[in-house]
Amino acid sequence: MVSTYIDYNLITRDMKTSLRRTAEQTLVARETEYYKENIGKVTSIDEFLDDFRLYSYAMKAHGLEDMTYAKAFMRKVLESDLTDDSSYANMLTDERYRNFALAFSFSQSTEVVQSDAQEDALIGLYSQSIANLDDAVTDDTNYFNAAIDRVTTVDQLWQDEKLKDYVLTALGFDPDYMSYAHFKGVVTSDVSDAGSYVNTEAAAYKQGYQDKIDAVKASASAADLADSTSAASKLIAQYQSAINNAPDYTPLAAAFNFQDDGTLAAGDLPMTATQKASVNEAYAFAQPRLSSAAARLNQEYYESTIGSITSVGDILSDSRLFAYIRIAYGLPSSLLTSTMENILTSDLSDSTSYANTQGGENxxxxxELAAAFNFQTDGTLASGDTAQTTTQITKTSAYWMTRYNDAEEAADESLIASFKTLIGVVTDVDDLLADTKIMKLALTAVGLQNEGDTTRKLKKVLTSDLTDPKSYVYTLKDERYVELAKAFNIDTDGSLGVPMLAQSESEILNTAKSYVVEKSRFGTEEDKTKATEESKYYSAEIEKIESLDDLLADRRLVDFILVAAGLDPEEYTTDYVRQMFKSDLDDAKSFINTEPDTTIFKQIVTSYNFDSDGNLAKPMEGIQTKRGLLETEDLYLNQTLEEQQGEENAGVRLALYFRRMASGVNTAYDLLADSALLQVIQTTFSIPEEMSSADVDVQHDYINRVLDIEDLHDPEKLDKLLVRFTALYDVENNIDVSAAELIMSGSGRNGISADTLLSLTQLRTGGA
Known part of the structure; x- marks a missing residue:
């Protein structure tokens, strides 16, 4: 019989080859192929448990072969929610059951309209879109003011979309409903000429509706005309409203200096500084909410006007001044002009005056408002007084700039709060689209709030398959719609789906837990606390990752992943990790398959959902993740190799098993809990069998005296330990080992010389 050490050494010297040879065995290859071909077809726990070949393959792979009969027990394991510490699999002390459940995706993915990361991202986009409004108004205005001076014809103005849209938006016209001919006719018109295009078109528009009114009156009876509820009266009212609200194009005509033919006279610019300023102001106030630019314009207006105010009535009759003062002093929008008058005419030295006695919480x-103005009780100013001193004006303006957007910010906070509440009760795409608050925030966040899209179009966007480049959302050629679809998890049938994540929920949980174990294995409680905090960072950030580039750009995440896999981050560059992810797992010559840490990196790579281009991809169909399938196949081959070697030499099986399981040993109790692991330790350190009957704590302390558990996580020290085990196993089990075999095996390279092993053999045989 060949020595235990020689057999073990021959196998582990090139473990890849040993496992490949095992995989090529007819029975092993057949069972593995069956598993790989059929596991993806399983859709339920019942189907899995009823297919004995699949079920038994997986059980053997995970070292649970002796529990194959216990289907009811294993059902409870597979049904466990691994995110719940009190779930069945998590409560079992044997980690093999939790690992078995982790290899499958039964009940491990939550169907939800949005993940926490998606919700945070969408709200973040909404908040940023609001913040960007100020910059957008400023940028648009700067572009307009610079580019308009280079325009020499109406055609040039029309062809520059940004210029044209700016002026039309500023003056209240929808750019999508303005024709070139009409635009040119208006901006080349002389508003003082009754026969110009802008004036004749306006007259024709009104006359057309007047003719319709006359026609109705001519055909309707006197009774119908006298009855305001009759169809004729309603039609007349509709036509009259069209006349009263006829679009006024004269501001557009007055904004430019083009001649009748659309050109400029020699020396003229398209707009004077005054015309520019007027359009700039109109654009600022045409925005959906008051920007800082518009706030400053209001401030300029206030400060240039307040000096000419001579009575309270002047303020009450100017809505712009009234609103400025009301907002500056934090008063509600419901404030009446009479209330404002009472405040401004209050004598604060009179304890019974209005400002001293009214207002409640205000x-x-x-x-403060009464003190900010200098009006007498009759609303006038005393001789020589002004409505406000310079100091009072400065204070009022400072209040205005601080509070001008308070109402809108409060509305934003209310909308965000409503969104967070309402999104939790959405059950399908129709629920989502029917909620105006949810859709207002979502569309604003991605910049679609002004597109006027139909519910039908938005439904097609939200139910698009983001992994299919031919799906509807991509045909729109607009990234905003893709962002909208990505913000929610809606399946193609409109039901709630699973978030498309770089890692599935179970894989995130597993990576985070592994990190905590690795960092705190031989550390302090503080180390564990820090590791737990870092795992929270990882769990939150990984949900935001949308590509391999995103992942690798955050070295903190990369280091976390490597540590969780038991690797030293300092030994691996980001480029090395990238090559691993980019490798073809099925190509034996690819980078990942030719490197020393092949198995570990395969487990890392397959736990993420990236396609060959590094983009997010759908997880593998079926009940098992890519990592789970790879791990199960790898474990099956290892189990088979160990079993087959054990038929010839139980010591080899024990050594191989110990080598595979050592990375999971954290304390001496882990060794005591596994009889095979314990046997290796007893043999290696010549621990007498009688010790097994001692108190478990006594055994625990003894093992710690002879072995530093941390050594099991050092490859070189582990290798030396197993060399010692295999040698002593031969001695203990009377296995004949010739010196030639030992020397030919090259044992000296592994920490114990041939002379030492020969001496051990002589001790067994009593030789001199």
Whole structure:
């Protein structure tokens, strides 16, 4: 019989080859092929448990072959929610059951309209879109003011979409409903000429509706005309409204200096500085919410006007001044002009005055407002006084710039709060589209709030398959719609789906847990606390990752992944990790298959959902993840190799098993809990059999005296330990080992010389 050490050494010297040879065995290859071909077809736990070949293959792979009969027990394991520490699999002390459940995706993915990361991202986009409004108004205005001076014809103005849209938006016209002919006719018109295009078109528009009114009156009876509810009266009212609300194009005509033929006279610019300023102001106020640019324009208006105010009535009759003062002093939008008058005419030295006695919760603001102006109780100013001093104006303007957007910010906070509440009760795409608050935030966040899209179009967008480049959302050629679809998890049938993540929920959980174990294995409680905090960072950030580039750009995440896999981050560059992810797992010559840490990196790579281009991809169909399938196949081959070697020499099987399981040993109790692992330790350190009957704590302390558990995680020290085990196993089990065999095996390279092993053999035989 060949020595235990020689057999073990021959196998582990090139473990890849040993496993490949095992995989090529007819029975092993047949069972593995059956598993790989059929596991993806399984859709339920019942189907899995009823297919004995699949079920028994997986059980053997995970070292649970002796529990294959216990289907009811294993059902409870597979049904466990691994995110719940109190679930069945998590409560079992044997980690093999949890690992078995982790290899499959039964009940491990949550169908939800949005993950926490998606919700945070969408709300973040909404908040950013609001913040960007100020910059957008400023950028648009700067472009307009610079580019308009280079325009020499109406055609040039029309062809520059940004210029044209700016001026039309500013003056209240929809660019999508303006024809070139009409635009040119208006901007080349002389508003003072009754026969110009802008004036004749306006007259014709009104006359057309007047003719319709006359026609109705001519055909309707006197009774119908007298009855305001009759069809004729309603039609007349509709036509009259069209006349009263006729679009006024004269501001557009007055904004430019083009001649009748659309050119400029020599020396003229398209717009004077005054015309520009007027359009700039109109554009600022045409926005859906008040920007800082518009706020400053209001401030300029206020400060240039307040000096000419001579009575309270002047303020009450100017809505712009009234709103400025009301907002500056934090008063509600419901404030009446009579209330404002009472405040401004209050005598604060009179304890019974309006500002001193009224306002309730706003009383302090009433007093401050009254003190900010110098009106007498009759609403006029005393001789030589001004409505406000310079100091009072400065204070009022400072309040305005601080508070001008308070109402809108409050509305934003309310919308976000409503979104967070309402999104939790959405059950399908129709629920989503029917909620106006949800859709308002979502469309604003991605910049689609002004597109006027139909519900039908948005439904097609949200139910698009993001992994199919031919799906509807990609045909729109607009990234905003892709962003909208990515913000929610809607399946193609409109039901809620599973978030498309770089890692599945179970894989995130497994990676995070592995990291904590690795960092705190031989550390302090503080180390564990820090590791737990870092795992929270990882769990939150990994949900935001949308590509391999995103992942590798965050070295903190890369280091986390390597540590979780038991690797030293300092030994692997980001480029090395990239090559691993880019490798073809099925190509024996690819980078990942030719490197020393092949198995570990395969487990890392297959736990992520990236396609060959590094983009997010759908997880593998079926009940098992890519990592789970790879791990199960690898474990099956290892189990088979160990079993087959054990038929010839139980010591080889024990050594191979110990080598495979050592990375999971954290304490001496782990060794005591596994009889095979314990046997290796007893043999290696010549621990007498009688010790097994001692108190478990006594055994625990003894093992710690002879072995530093941390050594099991050092490859070189582990190798030396197993060399010692195999040698002593031969001695203990009377296995004949010739010196020639030992020397030919090259044992000296592994920490114990041939002379030492020969001496051990002589001790067994009593030789001199």
């Amino acid at each position: 009383n302090a603001a009433y007093k």
